[in-house]
Amino acid sequence: MSFWTLFTKELLRFVKVSVQTVAAPVLTSLLYLVIFGQVLEGRLQVFDGVRYSSFLVPGLVMMSVLQNAFANSSSSLIQSKITGNIVFILLAPISYAEFFWAYVAAAVARGLAVGAGVLACSAGFVELRLEAPLWALAFAVLGGALLGALGLLAGIVSEKIDQIAAFQNFVILPLTMLSGVFYSIRSLPGFWRELSHANPFFYMIDGFRYGFFAASDIAPGLSLAIVAGAFAAVAWVCLSLLKSGYKLRW
Amino acid sequence: MSLAVEPGEFFGLLGPNGAGKTTLINVIAGLARPDAGSASVMGADVATDYRRARRMLGVVPQELVFDPFFTVRETLRIQSGYFGVRGNDAWIDEVMRHLDLTAKADANMRSLSGGMKRRVLVAQALVHKPPVIVLDEPTAGVDVELRQGLWEFVRRLNRDGHTIVLTTHYLEEAEMNCSRIAVLKAGRVVALDSTRNLLAAFSGSRIAARVVARDGSQHLLQIEGYAQLERELARLRSRGVEIADLEIERPDLEDVFLRLTSE
Numbered sequence: 146m147s148f149w150t151l152f153t154k155e156l157l158r159f160v161k162v163s164v165q166t167v168a169a170p171v172l173t174s175l176l177y178l179v180i181f182g183q184v185l186e187g188r189l190q191v192f193d194g195v196r197y198s199s200f201l202v203p204g205l206v207m208m209s210v211l212q213n214a215f216a217n218s219s220s221s222l223i224q225s226k227i228t229g230n231i232v233f234i235l236l237a238p239i240s241y242a243e244f245f246w247a248y249v250a251a252a253v254a255r256g257l258a259v260g261a262g263v264l265a266c267s268a269g270f271v272e273l274r275l276e277a278p279l280w281a282l283a284f285a286v287l288g289g290a291l292l293g294a295l296g297l298l299a300g301i302v303s304e305k306i307d308q309i310a311a312f313q314n315f316v317i318l319p320l321t322m323l324s325g326v327f328y329s330i331r332s333l334p335g336f337w338r339e340l341s342h343a344n345p346f347f348y349m350i351d352g353f354r355y356g357f358f359a360a361s362d363i364a365p366g367l368s369l370a371i372v373a374g375a376f377a378a379v380a381w382v383c384l385s386l387l388k389s390g391y392k393l394r395w
Numbered sequence: 396m397s398l399a400v401e402p403g404e405f406f407g408l409l410g411p412n413g414a415g416k417t418t419l420i421n422v423i424a425g426l427a428r429p430d431a432g433s434a435s436v437m438g439a440d441v442a443t444d445y446r447r448a449r450r451m452l453g454v455v456p457q458e459l460v461f462d463p464f465f466t467v468r469e470t471l472r473i474q475s476g477y478f479g480v481r482g483n484d485a486w487i488d489e490v491m492r493h494l495d496l497t498a499k500a501d502a503n504m505r506s507l508s509g510g511m512k513r514r515v516l517v518a519q520a521l522v523h524k525p526p527v528i529v530l531d532e533p534t535a536g537v538d539v540e541l542r543q544g545l546w547e548f549v550r551r552l553n554r555d556g557h558t559i560v561l562t563t564h565y566l567e568e569a570e571m572n573c574s575r576i577a578v579l580k581a582g583r584v585v586a587l588d589s590t591r592n593l594l595a596a597f598s599g600s601r602i603a604a605r606v607v608a609r610d611g612s613q614h615l616l617q618i619e620g621y622a623q624l625e626r627e628l629a630r631l632r633s634r635g636v637e638i639a640d641l642e643i644e645r646p647d648l649e650d651v652f653l654r655l656t657s658e
Contacts (some may be wrong), residue, residue: 150476
């Protein structure tokens, strides 16, 4: 029950300010769609038989899922640490595993809420098809979990909001922007295409897009395994830090 | 430091700033890890059996902290859920009534005054009916009316069998409520005894006697210790001094505290 309470509390936290936490990022993504869709339609080579704006939508949906999952867990934890109300969780008989999963699950929920909002709004003016929805869902959930865990990690190690912002601006944002949200890596020169393979965000975007077009740069099974491996690694670091009480208990 | 609080006690933890009172509480509550040694709550080790230890502990933190996203009732429901307590509204209502929070049940935590936020902190510590309640400066910044109500409620909890551990800078509160007191200084226990014994052993008795002599002059005489009282009164009478009034000033914990912490 401790897990459910913490999970519900984290859900309520972003639902209560949903204009800021859901509506605003949906609007941002739609602006990307309108601007990039209009400017680059017909100018960029993507998958055969797929219009650029249709190609762009899954990328924007997944980008929203990832960025908002990170924002949810990182901002919640750092705010709780700074204001001191983290003490209510630390005083309770909540295990470090429950702590981890509650924050990650709430991060996934916010990521999916924003992603669904972007998808629903985009469907109004872009032709979309969903060839393999379970693949799309698997990548959205696992990608959201990976970014939720990364957000939790950033929240644990940070002591100030500036540090979270630095993590977001210098790590999360570049990796997202260079992951193929706006282009297919097939259109990149050889070196940059190879370099993109070192970006774990690329596999999440590419695999999620497979769910829409049944076409991808990398086999979806391999991408999912890479994302799962990355999640397992980040989860292990988070759980170890939570168990040790690093920067939470002194 | 070696310290044991007996079940059902109302125990006071006193000491100057930096003596280690809050650190000790943080170790017991699992918020801090000791460099060495161990602590347990009702037999449950706070590190190895932390879930059981924390279920038996309700802590009112010293800092005035709150979650600005929630109302008072939501805050108390969430806190109940953390401790695995479902359907707790009847007890939440009772706690709010005792702490005069009922009218603010649906108010957002941000809108409450400092005193009201302090009441919510106390309520949060009590939602799971813990057998051991730790109050770390519970009345700091709280008005007189709430103090009276709070102490009445805490004494009732103590009568019902809850163990109370209190730290406070208001020594009269400790003197009024605690049956046993530990005085800490620089991380060490410098005194540990019943409140009565501490008062008797460290403060002595100060008796102030206002004396009216035959010539009409008045004198204020202070005597250390009750044993001297009868002897001094006899001596005064033999000198023809008529005692018009006798005012006895009882020893208080402040004297004990000052003696112990200034040595």
